[in-house]
Amino acid sequence: MPVTDQAFVTLATDDVYCQGALVLGQSLRNHKTSRKLAVLITPEVSSGMRSVLSSVFDEVVEVDVLDSADSVHLALMQRPELGVTFTKLHCWTLTHYSKCVFMDADTLVLCNVDELFDREEFSAAPDSGWPDCFNSGVFVFQPSLKTYNLLLQFAAEHGSFDGGDQGLLNSFFSNWATADIGKHLPFLYNLSSSSVYTYVPAFNHFGRDAKVVHFLGATKPWNYKYNLQTKRVMQDGTTSGSFHQLSFLALWWNIYSASILPLLEKLQKMEESKSEECKHAFNGVEVTLKKEKVSPYVASSLQKPELPEQTSEVNPTACSPEELAFKANEVSHFVSELSIHFKPAKPTPEDERRKWEEGRMDYMGKDAFEHIKKKLDAFLH
Ligand SMILES: O=c1ccn([C@@H]2O[C@H](COP(=O)(O)OP(=O)(O)O[C@H]3O[C@H](CO)[C@@H](O)[C@H](O)[C@H]3O)[C@@H](O)[C@H]2O)c(=O)[nH]1
């Protein structure tokens, strides 16, 4: 039975993090969550990406980077570095839900995790770097404007010891470490893919029961390249990873290529171009498919859903072969390499107009007075 007053919530402040949010949302759908899916976005997210998000999420909620509705705002303005941090706090304003589970956009569920809603605020898993702190990538909370305002006030007064939301939330919910073991989520609900390195025997022993993978740290799944034929992430000099890390990365890309890419394509109406490269431009994100003609024989073998060897070893019990299998779609007939690039794309006229209407002009750039004057002059003469 669907539960409509509870939701999984994530956050994406730009089109890049949207790639992660989409894969997370799709992984929750694949594992048949009975809860709603909500994503918080900020004005920077392009209109194209918003419509893709709304085909995976039940609710796409735009929030400000900094809240301006109360007196705390002034104090916050002195601390611009905390802006993105506070954006996560907006999840407490979703008061049409009685309980929520927040998940970072760089997480991925490996099975159904709806049992998280049996927990109370504030439940989270230990941080692998400092286990007396919780990691703020996965947590159970209860939306409340009162808590939201207390958090903002606390932030304005004390800041954050790590400059991010994790430090802030740990200071605010400071009795997490000692008060109630029921609020300690097992590490399996927020397995940082890099900690697999630091305690290999434990991973070998418990890893197969992992429920949520968190790609915490500077290099995110979307920074890698993926080979659609071998279903493996491609490594170059700048990336490295253990076998298991690579397996989790491959799983992320499996979902991306099977379910997210077709959504992006539908939106962009990929024209039947004969060129070697076909690009999907969003705001700052470009998905590049390097085309390669595949012989009919190879193409037909691609259509068979086969279990990617890499992922099967990580979680053999939690997910069925069908769930893990890469669903070969039309794209795979001619695509060999998939990658996401981050270069500012030209905003659409629609995005431009929305920015103007919201009073967010590019004063330093194309909306600078000299440029506007030039246009006026050209028009008048
Ligand atoms: O430019 C950004 C940066 C972050 N996020 C969102 O905020 C989350 C946290 O950022 P992330 O890059 O995932 O941080 P981590 O590498 O996971 O680092 C740690 O430190 C962060 C800051 O304290 C915490 O938010 C994380 O939960 C914690 O795992 C992301 O997943 C997104 O949902 C954005 O939307 N845009």
Ligand SMILES: [Mn+2]
């Ligand atoms: Mn994260």
